[in-house]
Amino acid sequence: NGNVPPAKKLWKSTFDKDISRSIRYFMRMTIHGGYKVGQYWDNIPSHEWKGKCCDTHESMDHILTKCTAAGQKEIWDLTSEMWRMKTGIEMRPTIGQIMAGGVTKVGNMGENRLYKILITESTHLIWKLRNERRIQHTGPHALEKIRNRWLKTINNRLVVDCAMTDGLKYGKKALKISLVKSTWKKTLKDERTLAKDWPKKVGVLVGVG
Template identity: 55%
Template sequence: MACAAIKRHDAGATRLFRILISESAFLVWRLRNERVINKEIPTSARAIHNRWLKLINNRLGLDRAMTNEHKYGKKAVKKNLVLKTWRKVLKNEDDLPKDWTRETEVLVGIG
């Protein structure tokens, strides 16, 4: 919950930081529950990495969907904020259109 208190000069960077911290903490919590409550064997580092990427890509998809002003009206997230949030972390970002919020093949890239 403390990640919401972090503020930076760049609204997009602040929002990305909050997303990454909160989603990562959620994954750690789920992994711990799987190990302690469900008595599951710890997964490999590669499997955890893939789960984290899927989680972040799902969040990117949610952000893209929430920019739909026809569906969400005044509650829609501003496209400009979403574009600023995910700037410099997308896979093949240079090949994407300027407004990629309606594109289907947008992924977070880890290099």
């Protein structure tokens, strides 16, 4: 549902090693309302405009699920496309589902892990694009660049997963090949032609787009 789970459960997810370190920080800041958005600016003379977006108060809900500027819709479209490849189900998360992305159980272990990766990586990218547009004043993002940024983000995460299967390098912290394979199953480019030990290979990419 769209409800935000208890803070204790959310806080626990910010220590989940399946979630990138920078995203865990972003999640902690979001949980504690640490970002200066929306009503924060209402009582600061000459800065009230910073709290507005799309003729409404900017909020995390607005930024991540409602903003009409290029970014959030396109990223969730790509995320949903990949999730359909995995499960046959659409992904159109509410703010509650986004906040709970690190602790939500949606199916088997591989599905749960990919869901966690997709929703947290996509959310963080939307936030970064917002900051570029609103703070760095880069202007609207081209749709093709948004797509390429998302693909790069998810493919980089796939590369990290594959690298982490190296038991000699990572020891007890290494990921099991079976876990990586179950996480990315049904989402890879030319998947039927991949070797059984594809996590040990170079150049494997997701099949979105």
